Amino acid sequence: MGHEMFDFDAEFGDVVFDYCRERLSLDPVPLDYGGLIEIPPEKMAGLIRPEGRSPEAVLDFFRTTLAPSVVSIDSPGFLAFIPNAPTKNSLLFDMVVACSGLNGTSWLESSGVVIAENQALTFLADVAGMPSGSGGAFVSGGSIGNLSALTVARDVGRVKRPEFNPREVRFAVSEDAHSSVGKALHVLDVESLVVATDDHRFTRAALEAALEADPQRDNVIGVVATAGTTNAGIVDDLEGLGGFARENDLWFHVDGAYGAAALFSFTHRDLFEGIRHADSFIVDPHKWLFAPLDCCALIYRNPTVARKVLAQQASYLDVLHEGTDEHYDWNPSDFAIHLSRRARGLPFWFSLVSNGTAAYETAVQCAIDLAQRTEELIDECDYLEMVRPSSLSIVLFRRKGWSPERYLQWSHELLASQVAFVTPTKWEGETVGRMAFLHPNSTEEMVRAIIESLRG
Numbered sequence: 324m325g326h327e328m329f330d331f332d333a334e335f336g337d338v339v340f341d342y343c344r345e346r347l348s349l350d351p352v353p354l355d356y357g358g359l360i361e362i363p364p365e366k367m368a369g370l371i372r373p374e375g376r377s378p379e380a381v382l383d384f385f386r387t388t389l390a391p392s393v394v395s396i397d398s399p400g401f402l403a404f405i406p407n408a409p410t411k412n413s414l415l416f417d418m419v420v421a422c423s424g425l426n427g428t429s430w431l432e433s434s435g436v437v438i439a440e441n442q443a444l445t446f447l448a449d450v451a452g453m454p455s456g457s458g459g460a461f462v463s464g465g466s467i468g469n470l471s472a473l474t475v476a477r478d479v480g481r482v483k484r485p486e487f488n489p490r491e492v493r494f495a496v497s498e499d500a501h502s503s504v505g506k507a508l509h510v511l512d513v514e515s516l517v518v519a520t521d522d523h524r525f526t527r528a529a530l531e532a533a534l535e536a537d538p539q540r541d542n543v544i545g546v547v548a549t550a551g552t553t554n555a556g557i558v559d560d561l562e563g564l565g566g567f568a569r570e571n572d573l574w575f576h577v578d579g580a581y582g583a584a585a586l587f588s589f590t591h592r593d594l595f596e597g598i599r600h601a602d603s604f605i606v607d608p609h610k611w612l613f614a615p616l617d618c619c620a621l622i623y624r625n626p627t628v629a630r631k632v633l634a635q636q637a638s639y640l641d642v643l644h645e646g647t648d649e650h651y652d653w654n655p656s657d658f659a660i661h662l663s664r665r666a667r668g669l670p671f672w673f674s675l676v677s678n679g680t681a682a683y684e685t686a687v688q689c690a691i692d693l694a695q696r697t698e699e700l701i702d703e704c705d706y707l708e709m710v711r712p713s714s715l716s717i718v719l720f721r722r723k724g725w726s727p728e729r730y731l732q733w734s735h736e737l738l739a740s741q742v743a744f745v746t747p748t749k750w751e752g753e754t755v756g757r758m759a760f761l762h763p764n765s766t767e768e769m770v771r772a773i774i775e776s777l778r779g
């Protein structure tokens with residue numbers, strides 16, 4: 324005789340399982356329409372009220388009214404921004420996670436979760452060449468990953484440079500660093516030395532030149548490199564920047580949220596060797612490592628230092644830090660700006676273990692190969708041209724003679740026709756077309772249809 328809300332309605336359970344089964348079996352997952360289909364406010368009015376409604380009816384409302392107004396990020400036709408292409412096993416296991424009452428906060432509550440998540444983190448750290456003992460936690464995304472890592476970097480840098488006012492320490496970043504890095508530095512109230520680059524790639528030479536020219540250079544405490552820019556897929560000079568940081572006792576942070584997944588690529592992994600110098604490194608499994616949202620791997624070279632800076636102290640939490648077991652202290656909550664957390668690394672771990680790492684290599688490679696094939700097709704086409712060579716899995720192209728408005732109109736029409744979701748971007752001030760490949764089931768036929776649609 325519990326509370327009615329906690330009764331299990333097996334019949335409705337089956338309805339939900341059937342819905343999920345249907346979703347999972349869609350091949351390909353359709354794009355749907357996102358913001359192109361408006362939901363009039365009357366449709367939402369009064370839904371939340373004192374008396375409940377039949378869950379079947381609410382699910383049906385979701386299916387028919389809300390779901391079509393979502394561009395499905397896991398559709399192989401989703402080539403905008405950075406897509407998300409979770410494996411079937413990762414989605415299935417996410418359902419297990421949802422139903423398992425897991426709190427991924429601490430060792431005391433869920434050592435079985437922490438062990439598996441840490442296995443996945445250690446695997447990624449090994450692939451990236453970081454030393455044994457590296458570790459951290461899965462956080463919600465690259466933005467929180469960058470913020471957490473740079474918080475640690477800032478505090479460590481302030482201690483190392485007591486001669487400076489703590490507000491004066493700076494990070495060297497490139498103009499092409501992700502917006503979340505700028506936002507993190509804003510939150511941290513730390514200035515940056517913005518380094519101008521040649522062709523948008525941050526190199527050791529550019530860093531040295533910028534430092535040389537800056538009389539305040541001694542207050543630079545760290546370097547932020549991007550392993551695959553979001554707009555263009557450019558990998559910074561990780562080896563050069565990392566080497567410089569090591570030689571000069573600067574914190575080296577590598578933002579590989581999107582691109583570092585290409586560590587798994589047969590053709591491009593060499594670009595990432597410099598991550599071995601990183602003090603902190605992030606990669607988003609919810610981008611190109613085929614896990615569901617929201618999942619970023621945040622890895623520190625020296626997790627103890629990160630814990631000192633970020634672990635939350637409160638009397639009710641003391642019990643989490645008073646173990647005897649040598650791993651007892653591994654609380655994922657200690658390594659980022661968060662406390663309660665879902666076990667968001669587990670769907671990735673499950674997919675990695677069940678599919679095997681070789682499948683990750685071939686799947687990552689598919690996107691790079693298709694980007695290169697797309698470049699060939701664009702080169703053959705008289706009304707299109709490449710803006711710059713494809714990098715990793717990103718293609719920037721120009722439709723000769725088109726205005727920004729024309730690109731936008733085309734993008735909406737392409738989505739309305741359900742061929743693909745491709746959005747324009749800006750490159751050196753100019754509006755251009757951009758395709759970001761990621762899903763291994765995106766095809767050359769799809770690209771041909773997109774190219775055809777650009778005839779206009």
Ligand SMILES: *Cc1c(COP(=O)(O)O)cnc(C)c1O
Nearest residue numbers: 464465466501503553578580581
């Ligand atoms: C996507 C991205 C981020 C932000 O990651 P979120 O998971 O969206 O918060 C940071 N850096 C780079 C390079 C990215 O591509």
